[in-house]
Amino acid sequence: MAPSHVLKCCQKVLAWVPVAFIALVVAWSYYAYVVELCVFTISSTAEKVVYLVVFHLSFVMFVWSYGKTIFTSPATPSNEFCLSKADKEQYEKEERPESQQEILRRAAKDLPIYTTTASRAIRYCDRCQLIKPDRCHHCSACDVCVLKMDHHCPWVNNCVGFSNYKFFLLFLMYSLLYCLFVAATVLQYFIKFWTNELPDTHAKFHVLFLFFVAAMFFISILSLFSYHCWLVGKNRSTIETFRAPTFRNGPDKNGFSLGCSKNLREVFGDEKKYWLLPIFTSLGDGCNFPTRLVIMDPEQLTVSSQNEPAKSSVANQSFPTRPLSESQNRLLSGDCQWVETGPEEENVKSGFCNTF
Ligand SMILES: [Zn+2]
């Protein structure tokens, strides 16, 4: 086997280490809570039953959403975003960036694309050889273009994006609930540990560590969850927080925001009964996003420079929105000049998810 293949295999195996670590901690917490705490330490039957029922409910929801986040493949752009064979050959033959942009611009004419690179070029992935849909980014860890990519998370060894963002949020929420429930119910036994009221068995050390571990994870995940709640409210991905998407009228970090309630529905769907279940209910197809800007006459919007994000006067108004495919593709039509090209700006690296 070639050395590069061995290296790749090793990298693939090593990438599962954080997931294995979490799985081990969760398996131990299950054993410590069910066996050491409920069976060996708690004497009241009623207390045991209540604790075990609530514990198993939160445990199942947590493991379910964690599993769905890990094993849902990132969604990739559909074939319509790939260049045709003729265009691809022509693109590769061309050496001048202006001519390459002309080819891309022609190919993207009928695509629902409203954002460009910061230098106003069509966003093209050389690696996947496709025109990137809005909010799509190439993940260097997964080596694919991922729709509405948020970040590559080592703790789930997967890209968090359009296909699993809801699952990721539920995973954070249920892990918080799980940790909170464990910490809250273990607290009184944790206090008994320090006052020497627990029977002198090894169970008391499990109780001690259960509290520490649950409290530690709770505090770490809380900040990450709060941050993502804020992102959902703004309809913004982690990547877009670092680099605002560039629309026809300039970079606008709120370009995809439709108002808090609609933003929430974009991720969780229209049917509230499914909101708390790790079942895919996000709206749209991941390639095509409603934006408050498409129904505006672009000529009336303030044209802003790259360093000065568009502060449109429309920020606090609500607008009827529609999918981009139904609207005229103003970005790519008419007088847009693709003067500057340069290398594609994003090849997103993993590592945003280092909070816990
Ligand atoms: Zn790509």
Ligand SMILES: [Zn+2]
């Ligand atoms: Zn990835």
